[in-house]
Amino acid sequence: xxxxxxxxxxxxxxxxxxxxxxxxxxxxxxxxxxxxxxxxxxxxxxxxxxxxxxxxxxxxxxxxxxxxxxxxxxxxxxxxxxxxxxxxxxxxxxxxxxxxxxxxxxxxxxxxxxxxxxxxxxxxxxxxxxxxxxxxxxxxxxxxxxxxxxxxxxxxxxxxxxxxxxxxxxxxxxxxxxxxxxxxxxxxxxxxxxxxxxxxxxxxxxxxxxxxxxxxxxxxxxxxxxxxxxxxxxxxxxxxxxxxxxxxxxxxxxxxxxxxxxxxxxxxxxxxxxxxxxxxxxxxxxxxxxxxxxxxxxxx
Numbered sequence: 001x002x003x004x005x006x007x008x009x010x011x012x013x014x015x016x017x018x019x020x021x022x023x024x025x026x027x028x029x030x031x032x033x034x035x036x037x038x039x040x041x042x043x044x045x046x047x048x049x050x051x052x053x054x055x056x057x058x059x060x061x062x063x064x065x066x067x068x069x070x071x072x073x074x075x076x077x078x079x080x081x082x083x084x085x086x087x088x089x090x091x092x093x094x095x096x097x098x099x100x101x102x103x104x105x106x107x108x109x110x111x112x113x114x115x116x117x118x119x120x121x122x123x124x125x126x127x128x129x130x131x132x133x134x135x136x137x138x139x140x141x142x143x144x145x146x147x148x149x150x151x152x153x154x155x156x157x158x159x160x161x162x163x164x165x166x167x168x169x170x171x172x173x174x175x176x177x178x179x180x181x182x183x184x185x186x187x188x189x190x191x192x193x194x195x196x197x198x199x200x201x202x203x204x205x206x207x208x209x210x211x212x213x214x215x216x217x218x219x220x221x222x223x224x225x226x227x228x229x230x231x232x233x234x235x236x237x238x239x240x241x242x243x244x245x246x247x248x249x250x251x252x253x254x255x256x257x258x259x260x261x262x263x264x265x266x267x268x269x270x271x272x273x274x275x276x277x278x279x280x281x282x283x284x285x286x287x288x289x290x291x292x293x294x295x296x297x298x299x300x
Contacts, residue, residue, distance in 0.1 A: 006236060006237040006238075008236050008237075009232075009233045009234070009235070009236030009237025009242060010233070010237060010242065010245060012229045012230070012232050012233035012236065013229070013230065013233040013237075013242040013245045013246070014245050014248055015229045016226045016229035016230040016233060017245060017246055017247075017248045017249040017252070018248075018249070018252055019222045019223075019225050019226035019229060020222075020223075020226045020249055021096065021100065021249040021252040021253050021256065022218075022222045022252070022256070023043070023218075023219050023222040023223045023226060024087075024091055024096050024099065024100060024253070024256075025096050025253075025256035025260055026215045026216075026218045026219040026222065027039055027043065027087075027088050027091050027215075027219050028091040028092065028096055028099075028260075028261070029212070029215045029260065030042075030208075030212055030215040030216050030219060031088060031091060031092035032092075032212075033206065033208060033209065033212045034205070034206050034208050034212060034216070035200065035203075035204075035205065035206065036085055036088055036089060036092070036200075037085075037196075037197045037198075037199070037200025037201070037203070037205075038197065038200065038201075038205050038206070038208075038216075039088050039197070039216065039219070040081060040084055040085055040088065040193060040194075040196065040197035040200075041194055041197030041198050041200075041201075042197070042216035042217065042219065042220055043084070043088075043193075043197075043216070043219045043220050043223055044081075044084075044189075044190045044191070044193035044194035044196075044197060044220070045190075045194040045197075045198075045220065046216070046217050046219070046220020046221055046223075046224065047190045047220045047221070047223045047224035047227070048187070048190045048191065048194070048224070049220075049221070049224060050221060050224035050225045050227075050228055051183070051186050051187055051190055051224050051227060051228070052187070054183070054227075054228045054231070055183050055187065058183065060181065060183050064181050064183045064184045064187065065184065065187055065188075066184075067180065067184055067188060068179050068180060069176070069179055069180065072172075072176050072180070073176075073180070073184070073185065073188040073189075073192070074188075074192065075172075076169065076172055076173065076176060076185065076188075076189065077188050077189045077191070077192030077193060077196075078192060078196065079165060079168070079169060079172070080169055080189050080192075080193060081189075081192060081193040081196040081197070082165060083162055083165035083166050083169060084193060086158045086159070086161040086162040086165060087099070087103065087158075087159070087162040089154070089155070089158035090102060090155045090156075090158040090159035090162055091155075092155070093151040093152055093154050093155030093158070094152060094155035094156065094159065095253075095257045095261065095263050095264065095269070096253040096256050096257050096261075097250060097253040097254045097257050097264075097273055098140060098155070098156075098159070098269055098272070098273060099155065099159050099253075100249060100250060100253045101136070101140075101250065101272065101273040101276045101277055102137070102140070102156070102159030102160060102162065102163055102276065103159065103162060103163060103166065104133075104163075104247070104250075104276050104277055104279070104280040105133050105137070105160070105163035105164075105167075105276055105279070105280070106162075106163045106166035106167050106170065125282055125283075128282065129278075129279040129280070129282035129283045130279065132275055132276075132278055132279040132282065133275065133276050133279030133280070135275050136271070136272040136273070136274070136275030136276035136277075136278075136279065137156070137160060137272065137276070138272075139268050139269070139271045139272035139275060140156050140159075140268070140269060140272035140273075140276075142268045143266055143267075143268035143269040143272065173185060182231055183231075186227050186231075190224070244281070247277060247280065247281065250273070250277060
């Protein structure tokens, strides 16, 4: 592996942002032909390939499969599967950029949740960012209400549900890392999510065309590789240095929307994207400054 330097870490974080956005675009393509449970299965099952290869390269396979607290992995993974399904539902009804922007609400919501559940202290900037982020959601809802049919409204609701569930998951995962390795968490999330997706098979799966099978496999591979790239990035550079580069995914999302779908958000949609992205950047900046809050965890 390459030298562990901050510059390499930034490059890997940029790669992870691209891979995550590419995965989202492939999911959006796949949902045009196959059901949600089927997409969850393929995304999770195929992702196990790069995750296990990475564990082997790190000499953690198969030892990292053993979980110290299996119950926490089960609840995290089932809740994560629900979060993934909501994300994919959002991608089925919204442009990739809009769905991705709604996902940026997760870090905005994480800090207030951390303050409530973990006793962390946060400053007024974070509360202001949360207000700005929800203003962006209202703009997206206005855009959805103007669109014909109820599809866009479903997409916004699912995206908001995804952001809320991801915020809860981030707090949950933070508590898990005290005893569990990141590779263990990633493995069991992918494995349980694949089983959750497979459980929808009796309801009837459509046989995907060759093209759609390619999108499904591609979504799994890019999702797994994104996890590997993000993990290696954190090993090379501080999280606070890397966080701003996550937002480069929005540029890729707009590009995928234009190239693959010939679609762009309307005026209100773009306003919502800008507001939510700005809120997420404010949270990043609040965590980036020396001595900024949130501070160390102080249990209630």
